[in-house]
Amino acid sequence: MSPLSGYLLLSAVLFSIGLSGALTRRNAIIVLIGIELMLNAANLNFIAFWHYSPHPEMLTGVMFVIFSIGIAAAEAAVGLSIIVAVYRHFRTTDLDKISFLKG
Amino acid sequence: MTISFLLLAAITIIGTAAAMSLKNAVHCVLALTLGLVGLAALYLQLGAQFIGLTQILVYVGAVAILAVFAIMMTRNRNQETASTESGSFRLSGTLTALLLFAVLAWAIFTGISPQALGGAQPEASVHEVGVALMQRFVLPLEIIGVLLTAALIGAGVLAIEEKEGNQ
Amino acid sequence: MPEMIDQIFVLLKHWIMGYVPSGLQPVSSAILSVLPVIVVFPLLFAITTVLERKGLGRMQNRYGPNRAGPWGILQPAADGIKSLTKEDIVPRSSDQLIHLMAPIVMVIASFLVYTVVPVGRNMVVADLNAGVLFFFAIGSMVELAVFMAGWSSRSKYSLLGAMRAIAQMISYEMPMVLSGIVAIMAAGSLSTVTIVNMQAGYTGIWPHWYLFTPWGITGYILFMIAATAESNRCPFDMPEGESEIIAGYFIEYSGFKFALFFVAEYLGMMATSAMAITLFLGGWAAPFSFLTWIPSWFWFFAKLLLMMMIFIWIRGTLPRLRMDQLMNFGWKFMLPLSLINIFSAGLWHYLPSGFTRWSVVSLLLLFSCFLLSRGLRRNKWFQERTYRFAS
Structure with a gap:
């Protein structure tokens, strides 16, 4: 097994863990964390492909990850403030109980 | 496939798996932090120093703290029980994730020929990253600046909205 | 000869390395670099505590510790023995593992940041090419340790203290990083060693420290205020306010x-x-060109003790801020001013050198400082206090 497939396999494991968390947990904050985890798995893929690519001096993978981290930070900030706003309204963060469109 | 890779991969997997399976939400965030620090160490090992340190700064310094604050602000009065998490629901979610992993692993083992890849040990120095950001990637940089400003204002507005309505 | 004394610790390391078998070279080199950091800075901590207690005592018209040893200089040893022999009480309802991990994470993070601090010429543990970023990244781990300590204790007071501390540290981390950016811009590098080397030259007898520019002194003052808030010291010691929440997290x-x-x-x-010294005060560089015969590591530690003295002085002088004053000051004064400071550092780079850029940049900074403090006052920051029930 080449080193690259080791990194790709780790990334696949992280993505699956994130997906299983996002699908099975009911706390909105934990679901958001699972989504962040899936983004991070993708970032690991970008860095691994950049490291083993024939033209690493182009820095494409690194640039992609910089912007991806920036977007993930913005997503976490907005997502968590939406969760706080929803909590103020429904008094819960359980996704099964937040089921009205017009509360 | 070095020992350091296996060790860091083990830390990352244990941390993230604990983050998705522990009961207490604060424990989940702390375990996630452990996993993401392991991931940052993997980035450092791959020669992406700037990315690894940014990962620590953003995820440990900002996202984990933010998540912890959100948990503290949304603590449920009635202790969260697993009543809504029915067994079959949980089973189907886990099965979907496992199926996805199987497909990805199959793709990885059949799709990549190791000979096609370069064998150099690249290093993304801060200087190179900075030059690339300011020349080739200057438009995305501006766009992400606007996006982050919008996110900052949006998060602030979302957080104060309801409070003003009550007054 | 002065060069030899200047490099004495570097030569000592090379001399010891000569006796180490080649298989153990990397490990022993790392140990020899890390060991002095682990020994010297805790020693300096001990000296600082005794200086602080005696100095504060003098400022408050009392003697300070004077029992252990001559003039009380053995007080840190006595304190250390006391805390080592005391019973370690863990609250029964606490979260045992996290309660144990919090102080460990905090101490490890505090030691790790010294990796990138150049304490003398050629004397740095690791010259990372993203050194300043490393410093801020590891420094942000302290916040998480504070939260772990406050939350795992299961005590209202410690949770309140932790929440206050984190809110304060997040608010002041941004001005701290932004005010440090001007030095990075001027040096054109994130490596601490390069930043110090850029400041090591002289014009006549005057050094090229970034402190001696309008944006440098503004950045330095902002950085020091933010550093005071980051380390929860007076006047920003609300997270540990003894009279309100006993000791904080x-x-x-x-x-x-x-x-x-x-x-x-x-x-x-x-x-x-140490980071403020590296960014603005020229690191190990001597303050005048005719003093360069004194070893570089002496200058670094002299500057460090001077900074400690300023911290102690401020603690003995200023009263504690309220939460709203603290947040207003951080977000409405420090943050905008540090952004304007970055702009003025860029302006400085493109204006012709000499009187023009000095006057333009200084006027810009003074004007914006004036406007921002007016803005704070309009928010009734210094409103005359009225006593509703006592008049």
Whole structure:
């Protein structure tokens, strides 16, 4: 097994863990964390492909990850403030109980 | 496939798996932090120093703290029980994730020929990253600046909205 | 000869390395670099505590510690023995694992940041090409340790203290990083060693420190204010306000773990001072060109002790801020001013050197400082206090 497939396999494991968390947990904050985890798995893929690519001096993978981290930070900030706003309204963060469109 | 890779991969997997399976939400965030620090160490090992340190700064310094604050602000009065998490629901979610992993692993083992890849040990120095950001990637940089400003204002507005309505 | 004394520790390391078999070279080199950091800075911490207690005592018209040893200089040793022999009490309802991990994470983070601090010419543990980023990244781990300590104790006071501390540290981390950016811009590098080397030259007898520029002194003052807030010192010591929440996030700690928090707090304070010295005060560079015969490491530690003295002086002088004053000051004064400071550093780079750029940049900074403080006052920051029930 080449080193690259080791990194790709780790990334696949992280993505699956994130997906299983996002699908099975009911706390909105934990679901958001699972989504962040899936983004991070993708970032690991970008860095691994950049490291083993024939033209690493182009820095494409690194640039992609910089912007991806920036977007993930913005997503976490907005997502968590939406969760706080929803909590103020429904008094819960359980996704099964937040089921009205017009509360 | 070095020992350091296996060790860091083990830390990352244990941390993230604990983050998705522990009961207490604060424990989940702390375990996630452990996993993401392991991931940052993997980035450092791959020669992406700037990315690894940014990962620590953003995820440990900002996202984990933010998540912890959100948990503290949304603590449920009635202790969260697993009543809504029915067994079959949980089973189907886990099965979907496992199926996805199987497909990805199959793709990885059949799709990549190791000979096609370069064998150099690249290093993304801060200087190179900075030059690339300011020349080739200057438009995305501006766009992400606007996006982050919008996110900052949006998060602030979302957080104060309801409070003003009550007054 | 002065060069030899200047490099004496580097030569000593090379001399010891000569006797080490080649298989152990990398490991022993790392140990020889890390060991002095682990020994010297805690020693400096001990000296600082005794200086602080005696100095504060003098400022408050009392003697300070004077029992252990001559003039009380053995007080840190006595304190250390006391905290080591005390019973370690863990609250029964606490979260045992996290309660144990919090002081460890905090101390490790506080020691790790010294990796990139150049304490003398050729004397740095690791010259990372993203050194300043490393410093801020590891420094942000302290916030998580504070939360772990406050939350795992299961005590209202410690949770309140932790929440206050984190809110304060997040608010002041941004002005701290932004005010440090001007030095990075001027040096054109994130490596601490390069930043110090850029400041090591002289014009006549005057050094090229970034402190002696309008944006440099503004950045330095902003950085020091933010550093005071980051290390939870007076006048920003609300997270540990003794009269309100007893001791903040580490109330439920006793014995050795309490001592670890104490060590970590002082190490963090010294680390941010060391970073301020590296960014603005020329690191190990001598203040005048005719003083360069004194070894570089002496200058670094002299500057560090001077910064400690300023911290102690401020603690003895200023009263504690309220939460709203603290947040207003951080977000409505420090943050905009540090952004304007970055702009003025860029302006400085493109204006012709000489009187023009001095006057333009200084006027810009003074004007914006004036406007921002007017803005704070319009928010009734310094409103005349009225006593509703006492008049």
